[in-house]
Amino acid sequence: MGALSIRDVRKSYQGTEILKGINLEIEKGELLILVGPSGCGKSTLLSMIAGLDTVTSGEIRIGDRVVNNLSPKDRDIAMVFQSYALYPSMTVRENISFGLEIRKVGKAEQQKIVERVAHTLQIGHLLDRKPSQLSGGQRQRVAMGRAIARDPSLFLFDEPLSNLDAKLRVEMRVEIKQLHQRMGTTIVYVTHDQIEAMTLGDKIAVMKAGEVQQFGTPQQIYDNPANLFVAGFMGSPSMNFIPARVEAMGSGHGVRLESGANTYVFPAVSANGKLKSWEGKEVVFGIRPEQITHKVESGLVGEHMATATMPISLTEPTGPDTLVLVPVNGREVTCRVHPAHARAPGENMDLMFDLSKAVYFDPASELRIA
Incomplete structure (x- = not known):
């Protein structure tokens, strides 16, 4: 008891x-x-x-x-x-x-x-x-x-x-x-x-x-x-919620992201095949700010990392980190980067996404898919 x-x-x-x-x-x-x-x-x-x-x-x-x-x-x-x-x-x-x-x-x-x-x-x-x-x-x-x-x-x-x-x-x-x-x-x-x-x-x-x-x-x-x-x-800053379409990607699936003039399809590495029934449909792609950071040398990049070049719309220095905002699929997405690597608004920045802890939600029920 x-x-x-x-x-x-x-x-x-x-x-x-x-x-x-x-x-x-x-x-x-x-x-x-x-x-x-x-x-x-x-x-x-x-x-x-x-x-x-x-x-x-x-x-x-x-x-x-x-x-x-x-x-x-x-x-x-x-x-x-x-x-x-x-x-x-x-x-x-x-x-x-x-x-x-x-x-x-x-x-x-x-x-x-x-x-x-x-x-x-x-x-x-x-x-x-x-x-x-x-x-x-x-x-x-x-x-x-x-x-x-x-x-x-x-x-x-x-x-x-x-x-x-x-x-x-x-x-x-x-x-x-x-x-x-x-x-x-x-x-x-x-x-x-x-x-x-x-x-x-x-x-x-x-x-x-x-x-x-x-x-x-x-x-x-x-x-x-x-x-x-x-x-x-739970989390401060809170998790980023990005509306994204699911697409076939090799033997698995990924989510389509657009930022500035660039388009990317990031693999849904943590979904374990659970997005198959969502192919061609829109999900909510959730990723926390600390999982999007400045790009590091390729030798340090893990297997579940994806890189992208995105335009900076706003910066918020906090001391130990700088929060940078970038447009993705029509949403402002918060990234946590080292102050020395932050770029000024209007400039492009190479960013690295850790997809190992990304999560996916049903936009209608708001429940977790994967």
């Missing part, structure tokens, strides 16, 4: 189905990310795990217990909110120990727990301050400390970093990952930020309109997206 098991969970409000049969399971010590755009149902699902909202049908298990009808206090969980939810009149020490006080934990034991938590989160020097004297990052650490002090079987994080500025968000993301590695806690973490999802999660559930579009490890979801939504949502 996993640490958390969600089986065919549904939620309806006034006849409208909000969650449409969610099935997820994680083991003890895993960090599950629920990610998706606003309104996809991820926070509703978290509230149902916490007991703050009811389940219309289905089953939620925490450990070996079905918790559908248990109150939040009986589920052995701790929750960290984006708003921190600290008591303004209490010191940091009092905020962390408040839950222990309610549970009638002895004063000496409370002190030990608070000191251990403060050491873990490096907030020992803040224990006698009040929330108004803390920065946003410090407040979030205190909120996490209050949850850790309870030593629950399951931690629930509801977009805990969304109120922080970009730099602090990165720092806190690292701290949460390190904390998880040190403590081995089981966490369900809600976010709309795909970078948080990729960097923090052991498992990711990508949600849209009340359904799980794909569930797997970060690398599985990034390399093998199940549909156009997942492919476009």
Whole structure:
């Protein structure tokens, strides 16, 4: 039995189905990310795990217990909110120990727990301050400390970093990952930020309109997206989607690409014959920006590489890389190149396409073909 098991969970409000049969399971010590755009149902699902909202049908298990009808206090969980939810009149020490006080934990034991938590989160020097004297990052650490002090079987994080500025968000993301590695806690973490999802999660559930579009490890979801939504949502910059006609090519098939005055047919090396029934039809050819880069010496080119000369329409320096945009089949395609090799807008550039991880989608159903 996993640490958390969600089986065919549904939620309806006034006849409208909000969650449409969610099935997820994680083991003890895993960090599950629920990610998706606003309104996809991820926070509703978290509230149902916490007991703050009811389940219309289905089953939620925490450990070996079905918790559908248990109150939040009986589920052995701790929750960290984006708003921190600290008591303004209490010191940091009092905020962390408040839950222990309610549970009638002895004063000496409370002190030990608070000191251990403060050491873990490096907030020992803040224990006698009040929330108004803390920065946003410090407040979030205190909120996490209050949850850790309870030593629950399951931690629930509801977009805990969304109120922080970009730099602090990165720092806190690292701290949460390190904390998880040190403590081995089981966490369900809600976010709309795909970078948080990729960097923090052991498992990711990508949600849209009340359904799980794909569930797997970060690398599985990034390399093998199940549909156009997942492919476009996960990754920054997002995957390029190029409408392209399938053509016969030797014993296999390829996709026809036009850019400037040039036409190419790139072999569909990762499709394993699955495009045969699509010959003469249009598919969506998906390729990530890092799989299109500047041309290197021929001796370094792998067997699944294809080269093309394309006109540059825009450049975006990012520091370590430069993003260049080129027109392909009427779409602007983003490529990631070394700054030293980038050409100026209006110039042609020799580019190299790594076709080994290219993917192909049905333009009507938006599902993955190959």
